[in-house]
Amino acid sequence: MTLKQAFEDQAGHCVGMGSPFMGQLMNVLARDWPTDSGLGRKFASVTGDVGPMGASLPLRIAGGLHALVLNRKSPELAKVYPPNSVSDAELSEAVLKALSAHEAFLLEWTDHAPQTNEVRRSAALIAGARVAAKHFNLPIHLSELGASGGLNLMWDHFALEIDGHHLGPNMSTILLSPDWTGPLPPSVQPQIEKRRGVDLNPLDPTRPDHLMRLMAYLWPDQPNRLSLTRSAASVLDVKVQQGDAIDWLAKQLPKQPQGCLHLIQHTVAWQYFPQGAQARGKALIEAAGKRATANRPLAWLSMENDGENNKGAALTLRLWPGDITLNLGRADFHGRWIDWQHTG
Template sequence: MSLEAAFRAQADTCARMGSPFMGQLLRILADDWPTDSALGRKFAAFEGDIGPSGHSLPLRISGGLHALVLSNAAPELTALYPPNSAGDSDLRPAILAALKAHEDFLLDWTDSAPQTNEVRRSAALIAGARVAVQHFDLPLHLSELGASGGLNLMWDHYALEIDGNRFGPNVPAVLFTPDWEGELPPSRTPVIEERGGVDLNPLDPARGDHLLRLTAYLWPDQPDRLTMTRAAASIATAVPTKGEAIDWLAPRLASAPQGRLHLVQHTVAWQYFPAAAQARGRALIEAAGAQATPNRPLAWLSMETDGDNTGAIGAALSLRLWPGDITLDLGRADFHGRWIKWAYKG
């Protein structure tokens, strides 16, 4: 895929997912990307998939531009961002000027993959964890791969509400009300005894510069996502460890305590792991599963793209459980948690 095609594909996806502004922004970048610049040369040097299933270059640069707006570092651009509106004739020169004036900042910003830490994905985690403890009624030892700022490690502080049925605390830090299709999730409430996460570039939501990175990848014309992220950040206590996900996971699998269900979770993170790391991680989890017992079970809960990146059918929700090596198709979820098509029955 060419960079221009990646910009246009991401523009279409964003527009379908309720962000006309992002569609407009990314189409401008597709038309007028400065190829003869340090940014242009950097992006041209990326190898492999540069689209949403790989390096996500369009989201990296759009996130950097939004960071400039949120920090008011580019006032001329800020004046044209939502909640304001602007036509291409005004927005285009402001974007190109920002790319040039803030190139050093953007070169540094785009070193890392997008880190939305989309907190609405916790709606799927709340439901999936309830299935896991329905099978193994034990407190949770929780491990998250690609945890970013750790917001989705805190899902027991949030609540999912479906047709007046609440799953979670009565006074949650964040309340999710996705469009839900299917049966209700199990009623058993998980209890997290210990939680930890890992990320190549972990963020601490209590730090202003880190919170900027988390919020910059939220789409500017979707202020509800910004509100939820800031609410989740206000109660976040599980700052992830810096490191390679599988290197970090290996000793946690080996040292998982008796009397706990070790729940390994990840949401739209696995795609960013190199193929060798994916293979090693799968082998380690399956080997740990083979050693699992009813008093030391293992669960692997994932919300990941499975080849369809149109945004139309979202991510696959899957749960594997050991002992027994049971694989459950839990359904599908919108990448931003707007809807869940729940397939689990039981």
């Protein structure tokens, strides 16, 4: 995939996920990308997949541009960003000027892979955890792989609303209301006793600079995502550890005490682990599952791309002892909708 193709491909994904502005921006960059510049030469030197499943160069530069707007470093660029609506020509002129004027900042920014912490994915985690808690009515030790800033480790502080049914804390200021099809999840309320997470590049959303980085990768014409991220950061009480997810997991699995359910979760993260790491992680979890008991059970909850991109992510829950696999349904990658298929 060429860089131009990556921009065009990303444009289609963005429009399909409800961001016409990002679609417009990606198409402008596909047409007018400054190849004869420091950024142009840097991107041209990248080998391998530059698209969404690889280096994700289009989202790197989009995040950098949004950061310039959020941190008020480019008032001229802010004038062509939402809520304003401008022509392709006006957007292109402002973007090219920003790419040139802030090249040093953007060169450094694009050294790092895109990093989001999509809070709306917690709707799927809330529902899946309720299924696990129904099977094993025990306090939960929660572990998240690829936890980013740790916001989705806080899902027990969020409320889920489905067709007038309120699930979760009544006083929560964070309300998730995806378009829901299918039956309601179980009514049992999971109780988290301990939470922990790991990420190669963890961010601390209580720090303004780290919160800004997370928000820069949220799409500018989707203000609800921005406000949810701010709200989730306000209740954060966990610090994500830095490290390789699978190495970290290998150390955590033997630590589970009796009388607790160890729930491992990850959302749109597993696909970015190297294949060898995926195989090792799966083997580690399955081996721990074989050692699980009714008083020391294990659950593995995932929301991941299974290749059916146009159908969202697959929601899967595995439970031990017994090695039970439950296909819970599917969810939009940003948590806008959930097709819940579990009836137990």
